Structure formats: structure tokens, C-alpha cells
Amino acid sequence: GEDVEQSLFLSVREGDSSVINCTYTDSSSTYLYWYKQEPGAGLQLLTYIFSNMDMKQDQRLTVLLNKKDKHLSLRIADTQTGDSAIYFCAESMGGSARQLTFGSGTQLTVLP
Amino acid sequence: GAVVSQHPSWVICKSGTSVKIECRSLDFQATTMFWYRQFPKQSLMLMATSNEGSKATYEQGVEKDKFLINHASLTLSTLTVTSAHPEDSSFYICSASSVSRLYNEQFFGPGTRLTVL
Numbered sequence: 477g478e479d480v481e482q483s484l485f486l487s488v489r490e491g492d493s494s495v496i497n498c499t500y501t502d503s504s505s506t507y508l509y510w511y512k513q514e515p516g517a518g519l520q521l522l523t524y525i526f527s528n529m530d531m532k533q534d535q536r537l538t539v540l541l542n543k544k545d546k547h548l549s550l551r552i553a554d555t556q557t558g559d560s561a562i563y564f565c566a567e568s569m570g571g572s573a574r575q576l577t578f579g580s581g582t583q584l585t586v587l588p
Numbered sequence: 589g590a591v592v593s594q595h596p597s598w599v600i601c602k603s604g605t606s607v608k609i610e611c612r613s614l615d616f617q618a619t620t621m622f623w624y625r626q627f628p629k630q631s632l633m634l635m636a637t638s639n640e641g642s643k644a645t646y647e648q649g650v651e652k653d654k655f656l657i658n659h660a661s662l663t664l665s666t667l668t669v670t671s672a673h674p675e676d677s678s679f680y681i682c683s684a685s686s687v688s689r690l691y692n693e694q695f696f697g698p699g700t701r702l703t704v705l
Contacts, residue, residue, distance in 0.1 A: 511696075518594075518681050518696040519632070564631065575622070576694060578631045 480567055480579035487585045494552040496582045498565035501546060505567040508541060509576070510550045513562045522550070522563075552584075560586045590616045592684050594697035601672055602705055609667045609700045611682030617662035618684035622694060623655070626679040638665055672704045 479501045488494045500508070506527050511519040525532045525539045525548075532539045538551040548565055562583050566576040591614040601607050611621055620639050624632040636652075638644035638659035646652045654676075656668040665684075669676055679701050683694035 516699070516701070518592075518698040519683075520696070521693060524693070575634060575637060577634075580631045581629075583629075 480565060480577050482563075482565060482579040482582045484580065485583050485585070487587060488555050489587050490555060490557055492555055494550075494555045494559070494584055494586075496550045496552075496563050496565075496584065498548040498550075498579050499546055500548065500565075500567050500577075500579075502567060502569070502577075503543075503546065504569060507568045508539075508548050509566045509568070510537075510539065511564045511566060511578075513564065513581070515561075519564065555584075555586050557586045557588065560584055590614075590684070590686075590695045592618075592682065592695045592697040594680075594682055594700050596700060597698060598701040598703075600703045600705065603673055604671055606668055606670045607672055607702060609669075609680055609682075609702075611665045611667070611684070611697050613663045613684040613695070616684075616686055616695075618665075618686055619662065620685045621659055621665040622683045622685070623657060623665075623667050624681045624683070626681060626699075628679075632681060635667075669702065672702070674704045677702055677704045 482498045509524040510522045512522050513519050523534050536553045540549045562581040564581045565579045593612045595610045623635045626632045634647050635650045636644045636646045638657050640659050640662050644657035659665040679699050681699040683696045685694045
């Protein structure tokens with residue numbers, strides 16, 4: 477079955493880089509996503525990566541995918557206090573299913 | 589990106605009453621809508637998937653008679669929690685997707701906080 481795991485907490489100092497890790501078990505995943513959830517709010521898609529890619533960079537965000545190890549990471553450069561939130565990785569099988577399986581979420585706390 | 593709204597944003601009700609939550613895609617036609625439930629400090633759990641004009645597909649363990657889903661149009665899906673009990677208190681989030689999207693993106697609503705007294 478599908479299983480997506482993340483570490484629960486991460487604290488970094490403002491200006492440092494944050495790296496949030498995620499492992500998944502289903503090798504047939506087509507797309508992998510990173511979502512951000514601020515307190516009391518819905519989810520905001522930050523970025524996604526197609527399973528045949530190794531890396532994707534978008535401004536301060538860098539996504540690395542190691543398909544062999546089923547490991548996904550999100551690096552946030554120059555982390556700011558506004559980046560404090562819960563970050564969820566998610567996988568999708570693609571096709572018509574369009575269902576997402578979410579990880580447990582990583583609470584990122586940015587310290588001044 | 590596309591915008592999805594939910595109404596109400598929060599609701600408090602008495603045990604035994606029914607509550608309806610609306611999910612609307614404001615600027616695109618959502619062929620598929622998803623309903624999630626999120627407990628405090630936990631991940632999102634998919635409750636059901638609904639396609640416009642057809643019956644919703646419920647995940648294992650979700651009572652379809654308790655959580656009624658209606659996807660009557662390409663821009664509106666509703667979730668009705670019938671005979672709500674305190675254990676139904678949770679954060680309910682909907683998302684919408686369209687077959688025209690190439691990478692299966694789901695656009696999420698802001699969520700509805702349900703508190704059952």
C-alpha cells in the first residue's frame with residue numbers, strides 16, 4: 477500500500493537553509509508535491525516534480541528526487557519567519573485517479 | 589492558480605444536528621472534487637472523491653450515510669455531516685481538480701472548522 481513519511485519537526489534560524497525530507501513507498505508515483513499549510517488554513521501548492529526528474533528549482537525552493545531510494549526533499553534557501561508552517565509532501569499516481577496521498581507533515585519553525 | 593472557496597469557514601452545532609459545507613471552484617470547472625478530514629496536528633485523510641454528476645467514491649471506513657456528498661455541478665460540491673456528534677469535530681478541507689490540468693494539481697479550499705457540542 478501507499479505510505480508517505482516525514483519527520484514531524486524542524487527548527488532553523490532565520491537566514492539559514494531548511495531541508496525537509498520525505499520518503500514514500502509506491503514506486504509507481506507519477507507526481508510528487510510539496511504543500512504548505514499555515515495555521516487554520518488550507519493547503520497551498522508550493523511546487524511539484526514529475527517522477528522522471530531529479531531536481532527542480534523555483535526561486536528559493538529546490539526539490540530533489542531520488543527515485544531509487546524513494547526519497548524526496550524540499551530545500552528552502554534563506555528561510556524567513558514567514559516560512560514557518562507545516563509542510564506536506566504528497567504523491568499521486570497520475571492518470572484519472574488524481575488522488576493524493578499525504579505525508580504526516582513537518583512543522584517548520586523559523587527562529588529569529 | 590485557481591481559487592476554491594469553502595463556506596462556512598467555521599461552524600458550531602449541537603449534537604444530533606446536520607451541517608452542510610459547500611466547496612466551490614470560482615474560476616474553473618472542477619470535474620473532480622475531494623473531501624479531506626484533518627485532526628489537530630495530523631495529516632489530511634481523504635474521505636471521498638466525487639465526480640460531477642455521479643455518486644461519490646468513499647474511502648474505507650468513511651460512512652457514506654453519515655457524510656453525504658453531492659457534486660451537482662462543475663463548480664459546486666457539498667458535504668453534509670448528518671446527525672453530527674462531538675467525534676465529528678474536525679477541520680474539513682475540500683479540493684478541486686480538472687481533467688484539463690496536466691499534472692493532477694488539486695486546488696485546496698481554506699477549510700471549514702466544525703465543532704460539535
